[in-house]
Amino acid sequence: MATSSGHTIKAFDEDLDRLRALISQMGGLAEHAIRESMRCLVQRDLEGAEKIVENDKKLDALEIETEKQVVRLIALRAPMAGDLRDVVAALKISSVVERIGDYAKNIAKRVPLLDKVHNIEPVSLMPEMARIATEMVHDVLNAFVERDAEAAVRVVERDRAVDDFYNSIFRALLTFMMENPNNIGQSTHLLFVAKNIERVGDHATNIAEMVYYAATGQHLADRPRGHSPLDVQ
Amino acid sequence: MIDTIVPTPTDTAEPLVEERTPKMSARDVSVFYGAKQALNGVGIDIHDDRVTAFIGPSGCGKSTFLRCLNRMNDTIPSARVTGQIELDGHDINAPDMDVVQLRARVGMVFQKPNPFPKSIFENVAYGPRIHGLAQGKAELEAIVEKSLRRAGLWDEVKDRLQESGTALSGGQQQRLCIARAIAVDPEVILMDEPCSALDPIATAKIEELIHELRGRYAIAIVTHNMQQAARVSQRTAFFHLGEMVEYGKTSDIFTNPREQRTQDYITGRYG
Amino acid sequence: MSSAAASRWTDGSIQSRVARRYAAERRFRRFGFAAVSISLAFLAFLLITMTVKGIGGISWDFLTGSDSTEAATAGVWGALKGSLLTILVTMAIAFPIGVLSALYLEEFAPRNRWTDLIEVSINNLAAVPSIIFGLLGLAVFLNFMHLPRSAPLVGGLTLALMTMPVIVIAGRNAIKTVPPSIRDAALGVGASKMQVVFHHVLPLALPGILTGTIIGMARALGETAPLLMIGMRAFIASPPAGITDPSSVLPVQIFLWSDEVDRAFVEKTSAAIIVLLVFMLLMNGLAIYLRNKFERRW
Numbered sequence: 001m002a003t004s005s006g007h008t009i010k011a012f013d014e015d016l017d018r019l020r021a022l023i024s025q026m027g028g029l030a031e032h033a034i035r036e037s038m039r040c041l042v043q044r045d046l047e048g049a050e051k052i053v054e055n056d057k058k059l060d061a062l063e064i065e066t067e068k069q070v071v072r073l074i075a076l077r078a079p080m081a082g083d084l085r086d087v088v089a090a091l092k093i094s095s096v097v098e099r100i101g102d103y104a105k106n107i108a109k110r111v112p113l114l115d116k117v118h119n120i121e122p123v124s125l126m127p128e129m130a131r132i133a134t135e136m137v138h139d140v141l142n143a144f145v146e147r148d149a150e151a152a153v154r155v156v157e158r159d160r161a162v163d164d165f166y167n168s169i170f171r172a173l174l175t176f177m178m179e180n181p182n183n184i185g186q187s188t189h190l191l192f193v194a195k196n197i198e199r200v201g202d203h204a205t206n207i208a209e210m211v212y213y214a215a216t217g218q219h220l221a222d223r224p225r226g227h228s229p230l231d232v233q
Numbered sequence: 234m235i236d237t238i239v240p241t242p243t244d245t246a247e248p249l250v251e252e253r254t255p256k257m258s259a260r261d262v263s264v265f266y267g268a269k270q271a272l273n274g275v276g277i278d279i280h281d282d283r284v285t286a287f288i289g290p291s292g293c294g295k296s297t298f299l300r301c302l303n304r305m306n307d308t309i310p311s312a313r314v315t316g317q318i319e320l321d322g323h324d325i326n327a328p329d330m331d332v333v334q335l336r337a338r339v340g341m342v343f344q345k346p347n348p349f350p351k352s353i354f355e356n357v358a359y360g361p362r363i364h365g366l367a368q369g370k371a372e373l374e375a376i377v378e379k380s381l382r383r384a385g386l387w388d389e390v391k392d393r394l395q396e397s398g399t400a401l402s403g404g405q406q407q408r409l410c411i412a413r414a415i416a417v418d419p420e421v422i423l424m425d426e427p428c429s430a431l432d433p434i435a436t437a438k439i440e441e442l443i444h445e446l447r448g449r450y451a452i453a454i455v456t457h458n459m460q461q462a463a464r465v466s467q468r469t470a471f472f473h474l475g476e477m478v479e480y481g482k483t484s485d486i487f488t489n490p491r492e493q494r495t496q497d498y499i500t501g502r503y504g
Numbered sequence: 505m506s507s508a509a510a511s512r513w514t515d516g517s518i519q520s521r522v523a524r525r526y527a528a529e530r531r532f533r534r535f536g537f538a539a540v541s542i543s544l545a546f547l548a549f550l551l552i553t554m555t556v557k558g559i560g561g562i563s564w565d566f567l568t569g570s571d572s573t574e575a576a577t578a579g580v581w582g583a584l585k586g587s588l589l590t591i592l593v594t595m596a597i598a599f600p601i602g603v604l605s606a607l608y609l610e611e612f613a614p615r616n617r618w619t620d621l622i623e624v625s626i627n628n629l630a631a632v633p634s635i636i637f638g639l640l641g642l643a644v645f646l647n648f649m650h651l652p653r654s655a656p657l658v659g660g661l662t663l664a665l666m667t668m669p670v671i672v673i674a675g676r677n678a679i680k681t682v683p684p685s686i687r688d689a690a691l692g693v694g695a696s697k698m699q700v701v702f703h704h705v706l707p708l709a710l711p712g713i714l715t716g717t718i719i720g721m722a723r724a725l726g727e728t729a730p731l732l733m734i735g736m737r738a739f740i741a742s743p744p745a746g747i748t749d750p751s752s753v754l755p756v757q758i759f760l761w762s763d764e765v766d767r768a769f770v771e772k773t774s775a776a777i778i779v780l781l782v783f784m785l786l787m788n789g790l791a792i793y794l795r796n797k798f799e800r801r802w
Contacts, residue, residue: 007501078460080487080499217489308691310615337694347685349704359703360693410689417694 027141033104052108059101066094089214122172129165136204162201262316286462289472340414346406348398360417384412404435558774586751593660606675630669638733667720674716678709
């Protein structure tokens with residue numbers, strides 16, 4: 001249920017807006033980190049990768065700030081109903097976004113270790129996979145700020161594509177490793193990178209569930225999942 | 234109308250279906266003060282061993298409705314009550330219902346503590362005395378002690394029962410009024426903003442008292458303080474402009490209300 | 505900017521205003537004191553004059569003897585006993601009727617034009633000149649009902665008619681001041697209307713009712729004109745044995761003695777005035793004591 005009008009106490013509205021702004025800010029930083037990490041991977045930009053690792057500290061600081069704001073808001077404003085769900089969702093979302101930033105950092109850390117990457121075919125799929133995952137994060141955080149439950153549901157549906165991407169990359173890399181055991185080292189790193197992006201997609205889905213609950217007070221039914229790589233063979 | 238009384242089950246684990254018959258039930262109750270209508274078609278159930286809170290902005294009719302339950306509106310000449318209110322299945326406005334007995338069975342605690350200007354003992358003993366509930370002095374003293382104990386006041390006043398009731402502090406006076414209501418062995422206790430004149434510590438003591446009384450009496454409480462309604466009640470009804478807008482489990486009302494008006498009021502977006 | 509705000513309260517302009525207010529207060533205090541002093545001065549003058557003139561006449565014989573044509577043997581006991589009996593009859597009739605009327609009018613009577621009319625009538629009755637009540641007593645109690653002339657019974661009845669409106673008015677006001685919260689509390693416990701009125705409203709209103717009674721009684725004690733009309737002006741040689749015996753009252757006795765040609769009665773008159781004043785003081789004191797007793801209990 002969308003909120004109809006502002007609070008009688010305006011400072012309450014300002015607090016909630018500040019909280020949403022924090023989440024948006026974190027989202028922006030996380031999206032940038034993932035895109036950048038992909039770019040550095042493909043272009044072998046070692047300096048860029050270092051910067052990504054550095055910037056992750058900012059995300060961590062924002063998460064702490066969000067937690068502080070949430071605790072303060074609960075103590076001072078005693079939020080109820082929709083406001084309470086929003087605030088609790090903000091707390092959970094901030095820790096998930098911080099996780100997403102960590103995945104980007106993890107990818108960036110592997111960039112120096114991947115020097116023969118352009119030889120590996122499956123790598124060409126990854127930027128597209130990352131793009132979808134990044135878009136999911138962007139859209140779901142928008143849905144949180146707008147309190148749009150429908151948009152959150154749409155994000156959930158896109159996770160299937162990310163999962164499918166991951167499954168094909170997984171199979172391709174497996175085949176690649178079996179053909180040429182020299183490539184196992186590089187391929188394993190790439191597997192982890194792919195897994196990280198797939199996890200980003202999953203986290204975006206988690207956020208979508210939180211947004212849905214915050215907006216409607218009901219829990220999203222179990223979402224349909226893509227085929228697991230364990231189904232292979 | 235039925236939907237607002239027994240809400241459809243939500244997605245939460247336990248469905249809100251009241252199996253037991255309610256202690257008091259109201260259907261389509263309207264109250265008019267002269268030409269002005271204060272309540273419009275209110276229907277609600279008050280159950281045993283449960284605290285039901287009435288919340289809503291000023292002038293929304295919640296106190297008026299509470300006063301219907303023990304026919305205190307009869308004392309206002311211009312008031313007219315329509316609709317049906319039942320206690321244990323009997324219509325309380327029927328000619329054969331003795332209003333004096335009704336008010337002993339449905340006790341009331343008021344907003345401003347109003348002990349009689351008599352001794353503490355006399356305050357509590359007055360009700361049992363006029364209803365003839367005690368045979369002899371010893372039994373009366375036992376009733377007074379039991380009521381004061383249940384109201385959590387015995388230890389503080391047991392040595393000064395002959396002192397005037399008005400010499401107590403505000404919180405103690407209110408507990409004395411609760412003891413006075415309990416002394417006539419009621420089945421329902423109505424509380425009209427019992428803590429609004431009290432400081433936070435006295436308020437907390439009364440809330441704890443309400444929690445202890447819950448097992449024994451059906452309690453209905455009108456309160457301006459939403460946090461209090463959230464702390465103290467299991468069911469909450471939201472009144473607005475003379476109508477009952479929503480009724481349900483307290484936890485649902487305060488985490489996920491169904492009506493926009495309810496949401497606006499409890500999140501502080503009202504007015 | 506802050507220095508400008510500070511200076512307004514510290515420069516001379518406000519000071520002179522405040523000084524003028526204090527000066528006005530001092531003036532009022534002085535005037536008030538003067539007003540009280542003047543009233544007290546009159547009272548003191550009366551008391552001193554009477555005491556000086558009459559103190560010689562106060563003796564045991566005077567207090568226990570009855571009226572006689574001889575100034576030397578004239579005593580005040582007959583009139584004193586007559587006043588006592590009369591006031592007893594007055595209170596016995598006026599107090600219950602007045603209080604019950606006040607209770608009925610405030611608590612039980614419906615609010616309509618008739619009750620408004622009754623309220624207006626009672627207020628007017630309290631202001632009717634007392635001699636009219638005397639005429640009423642003469643016409644009804646003596647001529648119509650043939651009650652014994654000059655008896656405390658008739659005097660008491662007449663004075664009761666006069667005192668009752670005062671008690672009703674005071675009673676209604678006292679009942680109105682009982683807070684509705686007490687009534688609500690009693691109703692909430694299941695008290696019936698009668699129980700609310702007699703267990704709660706009446707005890708709380710009693711101090712106010714007693715105040716009204718004191719006022720009414722003081723007036724009745726000093727009334728002369730109506731009692732003259734019903735014949736309590738005759739020469740009565742022995743004190744009344746009961747309320748149906750002919751008797752006199754103190755104010756009338758004073759009036760009669762002051763008319764006497766014999767100069768010796770002057771001292772008697774002043775002495776009787778002292779007795780009357782003392783008597784009134786005692787009765788008022790008793791009533792105030794009763795009122796305080798009820799007030800302190802709660």
